[in-house]
Amino acid sequence: MEFLVRAENRLPLDTPEEESLRLRKAERARAQELRDAGILERLWRVPGRNAWVGLFEVPDATTLHDALTSLPLFPWLDVSIEPLATHPQEL
Amino acid sequence: MEFLVRAENRLPLDTPEEESLRLRKAERARAQELRDAGILERLWRVPGRNAWVGLFEVPDATTLHDALTSLPLFPWLDVSIEPLATHPQEL
Amino acid sequence: MEFLVRAENRLPLDTPEEESLRLRKAERARAQELRDAGILERLWRVPGRNAWVGLFEVPDATTLHDALTSLPLFPWLDVSIEPLATHPQEL
Amino acid sequence: MEFLVRAENRLPLDTPEEESLRLRKAERARAQELRDAGILERLWRVPGRNAWVGLFEVPDATTLHDALTSLPLFPWLDVSIEPLATHPQEL
Amino acid sequence: MEFLVRAENRLPLDTPEEESLRLRKAERARAQELRDAGILERLWRVPGRNAWVGLFEVPDATTLHDALTSLPLFPWLDVSIEPLATHPQEL
Amino acid sequence: MEFLVRAENRLPLDTPEEESLRLRKAERARAQELRDAGILERLWRVPGRNAWVGLFEVPDATTLHDALTSLPLFPWLDVSIEPLATHPQEL
Amino acid sequence: MEFLVRAENRLPLDTPEEESLRLRKAERARAQELRDAGILERLWRVPGRNAWVGLFEVPDATTLHDALTSLPLFPWLDVSIEPLATHPQEL
Amino acid sequence: MEFLVRAENRLPLDTPEEESLRLRKAERARAQELRDAGILERLWRVPGRNAWVGLFEVPDATTLHDALTSLPLFPWLDVSIEPLATHPQEL
Amino acid sequence: MEFLVRAENRLPLDTPEEESLRLRKAERARAQELRDAGILERLWRVPGRNAWVGLFEVPDATTLHDALTSLPLFPWLDVSIEPLATHPQEL
Amino acid sequence: MEFLVRAENRLPLDTPEEESLRLRKAERARAQELRDAGILERLWRVPGRNAWVGLFEVPDATTLHDALTSLPLFPWLDVSIEPLATHPQEL
Numbered sequence: 001m002e003f004l005v006r007a008e009n010r011l012p013l014d015t016p017e018e019e020s021l022r023l024r025k026a027e028r029a030r031a032q033e034l035r036d037a038g039i040l041e042r043l044w045r046v047p048g049r050n051a052w053v054g055l056f057e058v059p060d061a062t063t064l065h066d067a068l069t070s071l072p073l074f075p076w077l078d079v080s081i082e083p084l085a086t087h088p089q090e091l
Numbered sequence: 092m093e094f095l096v097r098a099e100n101r102l103p104l105d106t107p108e109e110e111s112l113r114l115r116k117a118e119r120a121r122a123q124e125l126r127d128a129g130i131l132e133r134l135w136r137v138p139g140r141n142a143w144v145g146l147f148e149v150p151d152a153t154t155l156h157d158a159l160t161s162l163p164l165f166p167w168l169d170v171s172i173e174p175l176a177t178h179p180q181e182l
Numbered sequence: 183m184e185f186l187v188r189a190e191n192r193l194p195l196d197t198p199e200e201e202s203l204r205l206r207k208a209e210r211a212r213a214q215e216l217r218d219a220g221i222l223e224r225l226w227r228v229p230g231r232n233a234w235v236g237l238f239e240v241p242d243a244t245t246l247h248d249a250l251t252s253l254p255l256f257p258w259l260d261v262s263i264e265p266l267a268t269h270p271q272e273l
Numbered sequence: 274m275e276f277l278v279r280a281e282n283r284l285p286l287d288t289p290e291e292e293s294l295r296l297r298k299a300e301r302a303r304a305q306e307l308r309d310a311g312i313l314e315r316l317w318r319v320p321g322r323n324a325w326v327g328l329f330e331v332p333d334a335t336t337l338h339d340a341l342t343s344l345p346l347f348p349w350l351d352v353s354i355e356p357l358a359t360h361p362q363e364l
Numbered sequence: 365m366e367f368l369v370r371a372e373n374r375l376p377l378d379t380p381e382e383e384s385l386r387l388r389k390a391e392r393a394r395a396q397e398l399r400d401a402g403i404l405e406r407l408w409r410v411p412g413r414n415a416w417v418g419l420f421e422v423p424d425a426t427t428l429h430d431a432l433t434s435l436p437l438f439p440w441l442d443v444s445i446e447p448l449a450t451h452p453q454e455l
Numbered sequence: 456m457e458f459l460v461r462a463e464n465r466l467p468l469d470t471p472e473e474e475s476l477r478l479r480k481a482e483r484a485r486a487q488e489l490r491d492a493g494i495l496e497r498l499w500r501v502p503g504r505n506a507w508v509g510l511f512e513v514p515d516a517t518t519l520h521d522a523l524t525s526l527p528l529f530p531w532l533d534v535s536i537e538p539l540a541t542h543p544q545e546l
Numbered sequence: 547m548e549f550l551v552r553a554e555n556r557l558p559l560d561t562p563e564e565e566s567l568r569l570r571k572a573e574r575a576r577a578q579e580l581r582d583a584g585i586l587e588r589l590w591r592v593p594g595r596n597a598w599v600g601l602f603e604v605p606d607a608t609t610l611h612d613a614l615t616s617l618p619l620f621p622w623l624d625v626s627i628e629p630l631a632t633h634p635q636e637l
Numbered sequence: 638m639e640f641l642v643r644a645e646n647r648l649p650l651d652t653p654e655e656e657s658l659r660l661r662k663a664e665r666a667r668a669q670e671l672r673d674a675g676i677l678e679r680l681w682r683v684p685g686r687n688a689w690v691g692l693f694e695v696p697d698a699t700t701l702h703d704a705l706t707s708l709p710l711f712p713w714l715d716v717s718i719e720p721l722a723t724h725p726q727e728l
Numbered sequence: 729m730e731f732l733v734r735a736e737n738r739l740p741l742d743t744p745e746e747e748s749l750r751l752r753k754a755e756r757a758r759a760q761e762l763r764d765a766g767i768l769e770r771l772w773r774v775p776g777r778n779a780w781v782g783l784f785e786v787p788d789a790t791t792l793h794d795a796l797t798s799l800p801l802f803p804w805l806d807v808s809i810e811p812l813a814t815h816p817q818e819l
Numbered sequence: 820m821e822f823l824v825r826a827e828n829r830l831p832l833d834t835p836e837e838e839s840l841r842l843r844k845a846e847r848a849r850a851q852e853l854r855d856a857g858i859l860e861r862l863w864r865v866p867g868r869n870a871w872v873g874l875f876e877v878p879d880a881t882t883l884h885d886a887l888t889s890l891p892l893f894p895w896l897d898v899s900i901e902p903l904a905t906h907p908q909e910l
Contacts, residue, residue, distance in 0.1 A: 001151035002226065003174075004186075004235070005321060013894050031271060044184065044266035047880040048824065048887045048898035052269060053186070060092035060151070061174040061320040068321045075286050079321035083094075083152040083174045084226035087234060089213060093317065095277075095326070096230060104439050122362060135275065135357035138425040139369065139432045139443035143360060144277070152229040159230045166195050170230035175317035178325060180304060183879035185902075187685060242820035242879070243684040243902040250685045257650050261685035265822075265880040265902045274424035276447075278503060333365035333424070334447040334502040341503045348468050352503035356367075356425040356447045366499065368459075368508070377621050395544060408457065408539035411607040412551065412614045412625035416542060417459070448499035451507060453486060456606035458629075460776065515547035515606070516629040516775040523776045530741050534776035538549075538607040538629045548772065550732075550781070559712050577817060590730065590812035593698040594642060594705045594716035598815060599732070630772035633780060635759060638788035639863065640811075641823075641872070668908060681821065681903035689906060690823070697729035697788070698811040720731075720789040720811045721863035724871060726850060733867065789866040796867045803832050807867035 001057070001083065002041070003064050008051040008078040026072040039067050092148070092174065093132070094155050099142040099169040117163040130158050183239070183265065184223070185246055190233045190260040208254040221249050274330070274356065275314070276337055281324040281351040299345040312340050365421070365447065366405070367428055372415040372442040390436040403431050456512070456538065457496070458519055463506040463533040481527040494522050547603070547629065548587070549610055554597040554624040572618040585613050638694070638720065639678070640701050645688045645715040663709040676704050729785070729811065730769070731792055736779040736806040754800040767795050820876070820902065821860070822883050827870040827897040845891040858886050 011020065034040035034056075042055040058064045061083070068079060102111065125131035125147075133146040149155045152174070159170055193202065216222035216238075224237040240246045243265070250261055284293065307313035307329075315328040331337045334356070341352055375384065398404035398420075406419040422428045425447070432443060466475065489495035489511075497510040513519045516538070523534060557566065580586035580602075588601040604610045607629070614625060648657065671677035671693075679692040695701045698720070705716060739748065762768035762784075770783040786792045789811070796807060830839065853859035853875075861874040877883045880902070887898055 001153065007321075028271060043269040043272055045269045045881075045884055047265055047267040047884040048826075048896075048900045053264075053266060060176075062092065062176040062318075065176040065318055065320040077321075081174065081321045082235075083172065083229055084235060085151075085153040085156040085229040087225040087227045089210060090225055098230075119362060134360040134363055136360045136426075136429055138356055138358040138429040139371075139441075139445045144355075144357060153227075156227055156229040166232075168230075172230045173326075174320055175326060176320040178316040178318045180301060181316055183881065189685075242904075244682075244820065244904040247682055247684040247904040259685075263685045263902065265900065267879075267881040267884040274426065280503075333449075335365065335449040335500075338449040338500055338502040350503075354447065354503045356445065358424075358426040358429040392544060407542040407545055409542045409608075409611055411538055411540040411611040412553075412627045417537075417539060446508075447502055448508060449502040451498040451500045453483060454498055456608065462776075515631075517547065517631040517773075520631040520773055520775040532776075536629065536776045538627065540606075540608040540611040574817060589815040589818055591699075591702055591815045593702040593811055593813040594644075594714075594718045599810075599812060628781075629775055630781060631775040633771040633773045635756060636771055638790065665908060680906040680909055682906045684902055684904040690901075690903060697813075699729065699813040702813040718811065719872075720809065720866055721872060722788075722790040722793040722866040724862040724864045726847060727862055735867075790864075793864055793866040805867075809867045 001060070001085075003056045003058065003061075004082040004084060005054045005056055005064070005068065006046070006051065006080050006082075007054070007068075008049065009073060009076060010078055011073060011076040023072050030071055034067055034070075039063075092151070092176075094147045094149065094152075095173040095175060096145045096147055096155070096159065097137070097142065097171050097173075098145070098159075099140065100164060100167060101169055102164060102167040114163050121162055125158055125161075130154075183242070183267075185238045185240065185243075186264040186266060187236045187238055187246070187250065188228070188233065188262050188264075189236070189250075190231065191255060191258060192260055193255060193258040205254050212253055216249055216252075221245075274333070274358075276329045276331065276334075277355040277357060278327045278329055278337070278341065279319070279324065279353050279355075280327070280341075281322065282346060282349060283351055284346060284349040296345050303344055307340055307343075312336075365424070365449075367420045367422065367425075368446040368448060369418045369420055369428070369432065370410070370415065370444050370446075371418070371432075372413065373437060373440060374442055375437060375440040387436050394435055398431055398434075403427075456515070456540075458511045458513065458516075459537040459539060460509045460511055460519070460523065461501070461506065461535050461537075462509070462523075463504065464528060464531060465533055466528060466531040478527050485526055489522055489525075494518075547606070547631075549602045549604065549607075550628040550630060551600045551602055551610070551614065552592070552597065552626050552628075553600070553614075554595065555619060555622060556624055557619060557622040569618050576617055580613055580616075585609075638697070638722075640693045640695065640698075641719040641721060642691045642693055642701070642705065643683070643688065643717050643719075644691070644705075645686065646710060646713060647715055648710060648713040660709050667708055671704055671707075676700075729788070729813075731784045731786065731789075732810040732812060733782045733784055733792070733796065734774070734779065734808050734810075735782070735796075736777065737801060737804060738806055739801060739804040751800050758799055762795055762798075767791075820879070820904075822875045822877065822880075823901040823903060824873045824875055824883070824887065825865070825870065825899050825901075826873070826887075827868065828892060828895060829897055830892060830895040842891050849890055853886055853889075858882075 011023065031040060031043070039056055039058055040054055041057050044053045046053060056064055056067065058067060064081065068074060071077065102114065122131060130147055130149055131145055132148050135144045137144060147155055147158065149158060155172065159165060162168065193205065213222060221238055221240055222236055223239050226235045228235060238246055238249065240249060246263065250256060253259065284296065304313060304316070312329055312331055313327055314330050317326045319326060329337055329340065331340060337354065341347060344350065375387065395404060395407070403420055403422055404418055405421050408417045410417060420428055420431065422431060428445065432438060435441065466478065486495060494511055494513055495509055496512050499508045501508060511519055511522065513522060519536065523529060526532065557569065577586060577589070585602055585604055586600055587603050590599045592599060602610055602613065604613060610627065614620060617623065648660065668677060676693055676695055677691055678694050681690045683690060693701055693704065695704060701718065705711060708714065739751065759768060767784055767786055768782055769785050772781045774781060784792055784795065786795060792809065796802060799805065830842065850859060850862070858875055858877055859873055860876050863872045865872060875883055875886065877886060883900065887893060890896065
């Protein structure tokens with residue numbers, strides 16, 4: 001099933017540049033793995049904010065939780081999720 | 092996976108008594124079928140309100156939507172749902 | 183650019199069945215036209231509600247407004263929209 | 274009576290790893306005692322968050338308060354509770 | 365245990381005067397019974413509104429629900445409740 | 456007149472134990488004085504939170520403000536108040 | 547003591563013109579009485595809305611409730627109130 | 638000074654077509670007068686809604702109220718306003 | 729025109745006493761100047777909070793902004809404002 | 820298309836004066852560039868707050884995001900945006 005996921009990135013502004021770069025690089029790599037696994041379908045930026053909206057395809061909420069906590073930035077993300085049901089017109 | 096479901100019953104107060112009884116009886120019967128099918132696990136009343144909280148076990152949000160729309164009172168229910176993930180301590 | 187659109191369908195429950203069917207059929211037809219035109223990319227049901235979430239691709243908010251008001255059910259829809267920015271990882 | 278309890282874990286990210294592990298281990302042990310005592314009936318993770326939802330069975334709100342404050346992580350938990358009434362269909 | 369209960373009275377303004385008087389008289393009588401039974405401890409008006417706040421003493425939320433639904437005006441009340449725990453300084 | 460007062464205690468968790476104990480002891484003593492003066496009528500704990508609800512009887516809001524600011528923990532309390540009107544059934 | 551009072555006027559738009567005029571005239575007369583009695587100190591319009599903000603001086607919330615319910619339009623007013631405390635700089 | 642004004646049009650859907658057209662034509666004419674008078678500076682549609690956002694230039698809130706209530710659709714508008722201050726960079 | 733202004737004082741609790749006293753003294757002096765200039769008409773305390781409500785009379789929102797930023801505590805104030813329109817009954 | 824943008828400036832109060840001045844000067848310069856480029860059409864202060872409202876003209880939300888993140892103060896801005904559609908009366 002699909003979920004819309006919103007995440008605000010609360011990484012403190014005073015995080016050392018080196019650590020911040022390392023985290024963001026690792027985040028990109030993990031996000032790519034989630035794409036390759038067919039879990040992360042789409043990703044958008046929330047305009048004007050350090051935040052994203054993602055469309056995830058997972059078997060259930062537990063798998064979604066595992067995917068999100070696997071992100072290196074997860075400890076600093078403020079996440080909310082919204083389950084989606086298939087629309088009959090999509091079939 | 093499991094979902095917490097909240098539903099406020101907005102059936103108008105001026106619904107004819109006969110129609111109201113018929114709907115409630117059909118609602119009970121359909122709820123029993125959902126229990127027998129293992130879809131409706133628990134059901135509570137929201138104290139002080141014409142509303143309920145239910146714990147549902149379904150494969151995904153689409154099946155949950157189908158279960159909820161199968162309730163005879165569905166057109167008058169104001170429903171919100173919350174997906175739940177398995178807690179490792181439950182295993 | 184893309185927009186997430188949420189719409190709650192407030193068509194009154196006492197709408198004559200014939201009128202309701204006519205509206206829903208016309209809605210499906212217009213939605214199909216928006217898909218064929220590449221404006222409506224994805225459509226989901228909000229589980230437990232008479233509501234949908236859609237992903238739209240349009241040049242700007244004015245075109246989006248025109249697409250939404252072209253839906254036969256528009257007068258009864260309670261719509262909110264959210265603009266999305268391209269994420270660099272999507273490129 | 275039963276209560277739904279929601280708790281967001283606000284333990285600071287800069288808590289020393291050793292202290293964090295000690296707290297989480299003690300939390301698990303205390304939660305197990307609450308289960309063994311029949312107070313904690315069910316426990317879920319809120320997907321995407323460092324948070325849980327629990328179903329508690331206690332005589333009253335004072336006992337619930339005592340159970341929650343007995344959790345080693347309580348000082349860092351942001352808790353909200355919701356009392357539930359028995360639904361006649363559950364009997 | 366004790367509960368704070370808030371209720372907004374939504375009885376329509378066009379309710380026939382006779383029916384309105386009958387309901388309010390029956391409401392007063394039932395409220396008095398709840399006082400005599402030790403269930404309704406205190407009652408206040410919300411200043412400026414057709415609403416009240418009450419302090420109830422009941423064994424649990426199910427008994428509270430039964431007490432509230434026994435009020436003749438219940439179908440028109442918009443009720444919210446808040447469970448209270450005993451404060452150690454009260455003992 | 457009476458007021459319902461809610462207070463969340465935001466005393467930082469890293470307050471030295473000695474200072475915290477001193478403050479809480481002084482708080483209890485001052486609360487007792489307010490009871491003895493007939494100002495603090497009832498006190499409850501908000502279950503699951505470091506917070507309380509109190510019922511105060513004072514001549515007006517200025518006296519209530521003075522009573523609340525006389526609490527040693529006042530600088531750390533997040534307070535909201537609700538004025539109550541006498542209900543004719545209480546007379 | 548003083549209270550800030552906000553009131554939205556929900557008198558239905560289809561109220562007969564004659565009845566509406568009668569109510570507004572009676573409202574003005576009663577408001578003038580409250581001014582003459584020193585209860586209504588100031589009155590403002592909420593710009594863009596059929597609503598007002600008033601500054602009331604009354605002994606307590608019960609008197610305020612009585613003053614507000616004495617307004618002929620009271621049954622259609624959606625009122626919220628805010629108690630004010632004297633500022634030491636005002637003395 | 639300038640104000641941002643938001644207005645949701647709540648004209649009932651069952652308003653007779655002739656009356657609706659008359660109102661909208663009168664609304665357009667009055668809006669044009671407000672433009673010509675330099676009161677209405679800009680006007681936008683809220684995408685997806687029967688609503689608008691306007692930028693008004695008026696001496697004060699009372700003049701703004703008079704301008705808004707002069708709109709033929711005013712009785713059905715749900716209006717909220719936001720005062721704006723001059724930014725030094727605009728000078 | 730008049731504005732209702734609300735301000736929560738967020739001056740940190742660990743501000744040195746000397747600095748805090750200096751700021752509060754300067755605040756009182758500046759407030760007095762605003763009163764003498766006819767800008768600050770009334771001032772109240774929000775009961776139970778380190779906050780105030782003020783009634784200001786200024787030509788426009790820009791002058792109000794300048795008056796508020798002239799307060800020595802402004803950097804720590806969380807301010808919200810509400811424009812008021814003259815009520816015809818006040819004339 | 821046009822967007823209304825709101826931004827609260829959360830630059831910490833303890834930012835060194837020199838750094839604060841440098842940032843504000845750079846902010847003004849970048850804002851001027853956005854004006855010269857026709858991207859920033861209007862700018863207002865939110866009265867009473869360290870915040871602004873701006874009217875932006877950009878091709879889409881991605882360009883808006885790039886314009887906002889190009890502001891030197893962006894890391895400390897809490898931004899929300901609102902897309903606007905052309906009103907037929909503006910043409």
